[in-house]
Amino acid sequence: MKCTVCRGEALLDLRRHNAAFCAEHLTRFCRDQVRRAIEDFRMVAPGERVLVAVSGGKDSLALWHLLRSLDIDCDGFHVGLGIGEYSDASTRVTRSFAEERGLRLLECDLRSRYGTDVPSAAAVSRRAPCSACGLSKRHLFDAAALEGGYDAVATGHNLDDEAAVLFGNVLHWHTEYLGRQSPVLPARDGFPRKIKPLVRLSEREMAAYCIVNGIDYQVDECPMAAGNRHLRYKEQLAELELASPGAKAAFYFGFLREAADRFREAPGESGDGGPVPCERCGAPCSGGICAFCRLLERAGAPMAEVDDAPVAVPVTFRREPSGGAP
Ligand code: AMP
Ligand code: FES
Ligand code: ZN
Ligand code: ZN
Numbered sequence: 001m002k003c004t005v006c007r008g009e010a011l012l013d014l015r016r017h018n019a020a021f022c023a024e025h026l027t028r029f030c031r032d033q034v035r036r037a038i039e040d041f042r043m044v045a046p047g048e049r050v051l052v053a054v055s056g057g058k059d060s061l062a063l064w065h066l067l068r069s070l071d072i073d074c075d076g077f078h079v080g081l082g083i084g085e086y087s088d089a090s091t092r093v094t095r096s097f098a099e100e101r102g103l104r105l106l107e108c109d110l111r112s113r114y115g116t117d118v119p120s121a122a123a124v125s126r127r128a129p130c131s132a133c134g135l136s137k138r139h140l141f142d143a144a145a146l147e148g149g150y151d152a153v154a155t156g157h158n159l160d161d162e163a164a165v166l167f168g169n170v171l172h173w174h175t176e177y178l179g180r181q182s183p184v185l186p187a188r189d190g191f192p193r194k195i196k197p198l199v200r201l202s203e204r205e206m207a208a209y210c211i212v213n214g215i216d217y218q219v220d221e222c223p224m225a226a227g228n229r230h231l232r233y234k235e236q237l238a239e240l241e242l243a244s245p246g247a248k249a250a251f252y253f254g255f256l257r258e259a260a261d262r263f264r265e266a267p268g269e270s271g272d273g274g275p276v277p278c279e280r281c282g283a284p285c286s287g288g289i290c291a292f293c294r295l296l297e298r299a300g301a302p303m304a305e306v307d308d309a310p311v312a313v314p315v316t317f318r319r320e321p322s323g324g325a326p
Pocket of ligand 1: 052053054055059060077078079080081137154155156157
């Protein structure tokens with residue numbers, strides 16, 4: 001198999017692009033795809049600061065690496081979820097990535113900051129573990145970005161993730177979620193902008209990017225997510241992609257182009273009076289106490305004692321002066 005660009009030995013074929021790449025041209029391809037996503041969806045303006053949510057998995061570490069290689073001013077933010085050895089290993093790999101490259105990493109450890117963790121919060125909530133976990137992460141990403149004055153929060157959701165979420169939302173006609181399914185959600189009502197710069201790249205490409213760029217990542221999947229619906233949709237779409245290369249991208253980008261606008265809520269259409277600050281933590285919410293604080297309360301977390309502490313604390317500082325390339 002030959003590289004489409006240089007005719008050298010290729011290490012990855014991309015059937016949906018009818019191409020194959022060597023290490024150097026795969027790296028360039030990934031960078032071009034991220035640049036294009038950022039431009040097409042106007043994710044980041046010159047001079048803006050981005051907080052990258054880094055789990056320690058291949059996608060978010062590759063994302064941080066890629067954004068830096070595009071000279072975007074960004075720091076990492078990692079949440080310690082307290083899911084046993086899985087979380088410990090994720091934190092270790094995230095810290096090493098930042099330390100080896102002299103990057104600034106902020107952290108929030110659920111147990112030390114709030115006195116609870118995902119398994120305990122999931123046990124008391126009547127939600128699936130991933131739902132309590134997702135709620136906590138979204139809350140903390142927003143809080144950390146606002147606290148640190150960042151313009152946007154970037155997550156490592158890739159094409160496979162977004163296509164699977166879309167598939168689930170279409171299958172069940174969750175129209176309110178379809179209206180919010182976009183690679184960029186503008187800042188509003190006290191929430192920072194959310195961006196997904198990897199939407200043009202697949203999981204397989206991100207794994208290959210990490211390997212050729214010497215990025216060590218957490219290979220294990222979250223043990224609490226095993227068997228969930230999202231993973232099933234991913235497997236089903238992977239089968240479809242195998243039979244029809246490009247089907248996933250056609251489905252997802254076709255939706256954005258042809259249908260997404262039809263599901264968007266017009267400003268003010270939600271009918272409520274807009275968000276008000278949570279009585280406990282001050283985060284924007286629909287009234288009273290926000291969902292995250294309610295979850296903490298049910299989990300018996302002694303949040304009141306640490307109410308004024310920062311959400312995100314730096315664990316790694318940028319070397320002075322920084323060495324340039326990531
Ligand atoms: P997931 O919700 O596990 O599919 O992860 C989606 C994205 O959320 C990842 O690509 C990261 O950008 C972010 N993320 C997930 N887990 C964490 C974490 N523990 N700390 C920081 N960011 C995370
Ligand atoms: Fe959140 Fe697994 S990472 S439940
Ligand atoms: Zn090449
Ligand atoms: Zn709150």
